[in-house]
Amino acid sequence: MTLSLALALRMARSQLADGSEAAAMLDEASEQLMRALAELRELARGIHPAILTDRGLAAALEALAGRTPVPVELSIVAPGDIPDQIEATVYYVVAEALTNTAKYANATCARVSVGSDGRRLTVNVADDGRGGADRELGSGLSGLADRVSALGGRLHVISPAGGGTTVIAELPLAPTPEQAAAEGRTARAPSRSSEADEAIRSAARRARRVPRPGGPA
Numbered sequence: 001m002t003l004s005l006a007l008a009l010r011m012a013r014s015q016l017a018d019g020s021e022a023a024a025m026l027d028e029a030s031e032q033l034m035r036a037l038a039e040l041r042e043l044a045r046g047i048h049p050a051i052l053t054d055r056g057l058a059a060a061l062e063a064l065a066g067r068t069p070v071p072v073e074l075s076i077v078a079p080g081d082i083p084d085q086i087e088a089t090v091y092y093v094v095a096e097a098l099t100n101t102a103k104y105a106n107a108t109c110a111r112v113s114v115g116s117d118g119r120r121l122t123v124n125v126a127d128d129g130r131g132g133a134d135r136e137l138g139s140g141l142s143g144l145a146d147r148v149s150a151l152g153g154r155l156h157v158i159s160p161a162g163g164g165t166t167v168i169a170e171l172p173l174a175p176t177p178e179q180a181a182a183e184g185r186t187a188r189a190p191s192r193s194s195e196a197d198e199a200i201r202s203a204a205r206r207a208r209r210v211p212r213p214g215g216p217a
Contacts, residue, residue, distance in 0.1 A: 105129025
């Protein structure tokens, strides 16, 4: 179907004069389609996206944000030695979440943050759209959960109706010898709340403040 769409675009373009507004719009549509095809092939093969290898995580996420039709605010504070599998998973989480925002959320803006406490990497993608996303019903979100879980991480989707959607992925980073030793010494001590846990609690608090349809204001 996608290839037939590309052919239809080329045929339509051949009927238009160079320099016209319609021709420019079709050229842009064709270019976006080719980029989307390349991304789909990478997703299908599960390979490390080329842009990550060539330009790094920050540039790859900036490119995703630039292609999203709603404004995206980026905050990326991450170590430079992220394992390839973790880096690729971050990319796919952000790509899927922003795709859902653009296609279904009716949002006016989105926010993407990536941060690390040295032991784990936390990815947070939030929008101000209509909410109601369901990981059980969406193959894309379900696939992300499987991918994150395979790396020992956790994926949370908080999406109350009318309250926007927040996707939070928490991915473990390989500990240094010093961190491993410290973990052994403090195995019985209560653990601190992670950045992801705080983000989840914050999103849940916002969800509770969203009035239900037909309920009191």
